[in-house]
Amino acid sequence: MAAMTREVSGQSDIGKMKTEPNGAYKRLEASFRDVIAAGSKFEPEADRYHLYICYACPWATRTLIMRKLKGLESIISVTVVSPRMGSDGWAFANADDYPGAEVDPIHNVKHIKEIYLKIAPEYSGRFTVPLLYDKKLDTIVNNESSEIIRMFNSAFNHLLPADKAALDFYPEKLRSDIDEVNSWVYPDINNGVYKAGFAATQEPYTKAVHELFKALDKAEGMLKGRDYLVGNQLTEADVRLWVTTVRFDPVYVGHFKCNISTIRGGYPNINRWMRKLYWNNDAFQSSTNFDHIKTHYYWSHAHINPTRIVPEGPVPVIEPL
Structure with missing residues (x-):
């Protein structure tokens, strides 16, 4: 892929992440901010949109929770990447076959970054999840989780059973x-x-x-x-x-x-x-x-934990009720 000849390790390798001059961390804004809405370029339709997530990522997980709360499992498909983010960023199972990781069913690429660069070869942001993809137009819709959960909350209500459509997690x-x-x-x-x-x-x-x-x-x-x-x-x-x-x-x-x-x-x-x-x-x-x-x-985060040892605790990982 021609776009991959460009040096992008600064966008994919968390170890090369830059901080502010005083050492503070500043998160970059998401870049893809389109909205799924009736009458728009991105019509809410069943089996049109695909969600890429990592279970480790809190931003990605909130989209997964909303998808399940609203009963969108049969309407929006999902692929899970490996939790081990190396120098190439988020990896699919064909690059890192970690238990629970999956192969990309749409592009069959090895890393999330390849999807970004396929759609936007000059993209200069980080290659993040969640990533909401439109299979019909073959493009990225949105990579901002706060906006994705709002879409999931209401955009697909006409396709849902009445009990799920009635659920509103951002009521007026x-x-x-x-x-x-x-x-x-x-x-x-x-x-x-x-x-x-x-x-x-x-x-x-x-x-x-x-x-x-x-x-x-x-x-x-x-x-x-x-x-x-x-x-x-x-x-x-x-x-x-x-x-x-x-x-x-x-x-x-x-x-x-x-x-x-x-x-x-x-x-x-x-x-x-x-x-x-x-x-x-x-x-x-x-x-x-x-x-x-x-x-x-x-x-x-080898720059924080260079041994990559994963601690055993806490036990239990979450307490019982």
């Missing part, structure tokens, strides 16, 4: 409250663990880790005596916070130095809420693969 009456929660959960918790973990100097790490735990304190207070963050019902706000908290004790405490406290040891309300969603809702449990989660972080 709660949108301002959901947006407000998202406004601090994303920068301080979802991305906050990365700002701490990928910091290259002490000062930005210290700042990020204290902002993270201040935000966790806020979420802990919100969940006192409650099963959900907003409106006494499951919303996208829960999905978005949950994918970080379920990885917290197995990965972020040790690997990303977020060790002021564990969830199980310091946040009883978050821990209860997290466990109830995991054990009582299959969309959460079946979208969570702790082996892939732990293997990805400890194996892939």
Whole structure:
């Protein structure tokens, strides 16, 4: 493929990731931002769209959870990549046959980066998942998880049974409250663990880790005596916070130095809420693969963990109800 002659290791190799001049980590914006909507170029149709995910990635997992919550399994197909992200980025099973990884059924390529470069040869961003692909037009629709979950929430309702179509995880009456929660959960918790973990100097790490735990304190207070963050019902706000908290004790405490406290040891309300969603809702449990989660972080970030040893704990990886 001609596009692959260009040097792209800076986009695929996490070890070559650049930080800000002061050592702080800054996440790049997603680049593909089209929307599946009736009357648009991307009509909502069954078996037209394909989702590429990694079980390890919290951003990808929130799209997988929403797909299952809405009953879209037969409408949107999925391929899982290996959790081991090497110098070429996310790999399919024909490049790394890790248990649970799959071969790309559309392009039969070895790495996610090849799909990006096939569609956009001059693409300069990172080769990320989730990646929502249109099989009909043979192009990328979107790689921004917050937008993909909104599409999954409502765009395909006309194709779903009435009970699934009626489920709304971003209801009009709660949108301002959901947006407000998202406004601090994303920068301080979802991305906050990365700002701490990928910091290259002490000062930005210290700042990020204290902002993270201040935000966790806020979420802990919100969940006192409650099963959900907003409106006494499951919303996208829960999905978005949950994918970080379920990885917290197995990965972020040790690997990303977020060790002021564990969830199980310091946040009883978050821990209860997290466990109830995991054990009582299959969309959460079946979208969570702790082996892939732990293997990805400890194996892939050799600049943080050069031995690539994957820790055995915590035991249990998530506590029972």
